[in-house]
Amino acid sequence: MKQRLLFLGPPGAGKGTQAELLAERHQLLHLSTGELLRAEVKAGSALGQEAEAVMARGELVSDALVLAIVRHRLESHQGGWLLDGFPRNLAQAEALDGLLAELDQRIERVLLLELEDGVLIQRLLSRGRADDNEAVIRNRLVVYQEQTAPLIDHYRNLGLLHSVEASGTVAEIGERVVAALVD
Ligand SMILES: Nc1ncnc2c1ncn2[C@@H]1O[C@H](COP(=O)(O)OP(=O)(O)O)[C@@H](O)[C@H]1O
Numbered sequence: 384m385k386q387r388l389l390f391l392g393p394p395g396a397g398k399g400t401q402a403e404l405l406a407e408r409h410q411l412l413h414l415s416t417g418e419l420l421r422a423e424v425k426a427g428s429a430l431g432q433e434a435e436a437v438m439a440r441g442e443l444v445s446d447a448l449v450l451a452i453v454r455h456r457l458e459s460h461q462g463g464w465l466l467d468g469f470p471r472n473l474a475q476a477e478a479l480d481g482l483l484a485e486l487d488q489r490i491e492r493v494l495l496l497e498l499e500d501g502v503l504i505q506r507l508l509s510r511g512r513a514d515d516n517e518a519v520i521r522n523r524l525v526v527y528q529e530q531t532a533p534l535i536d537h538y539r540n541l542g543l544l545h546s547v548e549a550s551g552t553v554a555e556i557g558e559r560v561v562a563a564l565v566d
Contacts, residue, residue, distance in 0.1 A: 384409060385491040385564055386463030389470075389543075391534060392496030393527045394520070395503035395510075396549045401496070401560050402467040404553075411463040414456050416449050416471075438514055441522035443471055443530065450478050457486060472530040476537055493538040494563055496549040496556070500524060 388411070390398040399415055406413035420438060423431030430452075434444045443449075453469055470476040483489055507520045514523070538544045545563040549556055 386411065387488060387491045388463075388465045388564075389490050389493045389538070390465065390467045390496065391493055391531070391538070391544075392549065393498065393500075393503055393531075394523045395507040396496035396498045397506075397553070397556055398467045398496055400553055401556060402465050404557055405560060406465050409463065411465045412456070412460050413465050413467065414453065414469070415467040416452060416469040417467075419452050419456075420444060420449075439519070441514055441519040441526060443526060446472070446474050446478065449475065450482075453479070454482055457482065457488075470534060473533055473537065476534055490538075490543055492545060492564065493543045494560060495535060495538075495544055495546045497546055498549040502550060 386409075388405075390402050392398055399418070402413050402415065405411065420431070420434050424435045424438070425431070430448060433448065437444045449469060449471075453466075457464065466479075470479050479490075503524065504517070504520055507515045508517065514520075535544065547556065547559045547563050
C-alpha cells in the first residue's frame with residue numbers, strides 16, 4: 384500500500400470522510416488543512432482570527448499561513464501521511480514539492496475524487512457547516528475550478544494521478560479508493 388498520499392477533488396466529494404477512514408485503517412497521519420484551520424478558529428488563536436473571515440467567504444487563506452501549518456506537522460511526523468485539502472493551488476503544490484525535497488520524501492499517489500456539481504451542492508447543503516450556505520458553496524466551487532483544478536494536470540503530468548468516481552455510498556467510494564491504491 385502506498386503510504387504518502389494526496390486527496391484531490393472539489394468540496395463535497397468526500398475527501399475528508401475517505402481520508403479519515405483510510406488513515407485510521409493504515410495508521411497514516413491525516414492532515415486536513417480545513418480541519419486544522421477550523422480548530423484554530425474555534426480556539427480563537429491569532430491564526431484562527433486571521434483565517435475566519437476568509438473561510439466564511441469560501442476564499443483561500445494565505446499560502447504562507449497554510450504552509451506553516453503543514454510544515455509543522457510533516458516535520459514532526461515519521462511514517463505515512465495523507466494530505467486532504469492541501470495543496471489547493473499551484474503555489475502551494477510547488478511549496479509542498481520544496482518541503483518534501485527537504486524532508487527527503489515524495490508523494491506516491493494522488494487520488495482525484497470526481498463528482499458532478501449538482502450532487503456536490505446537495506451534499507454540502509445537507510452537511511450544514513458554517514460555510515455551507517448556497518452562495519458560499521458556489522464560490523468555493525468557483526475557487527476550486529480556478530485555483531485547484533489546475534493541479535489535476537500538474538499531478539497527471541507527474542504520472543501520479545488516479546481518478547475515483549465519488550458517487551454512491553461511503554462504503555462504495557471506499558472500495559474504489561482502495562482499488563485505486565493497489566497496483
Ligand atoms: N490549503 C488551503 N489553502 C487555503 N485555504 C484553505 C486550505 N485548506 C482549507 N482552506 C480554507 O478552509 C475552508 C474549508 O476547507 P475544507 O475543510 O477543505 O472544506 P471543503 O473542501 O469542503 O471546501 C476553505 O474554503 C478555505 O477557506
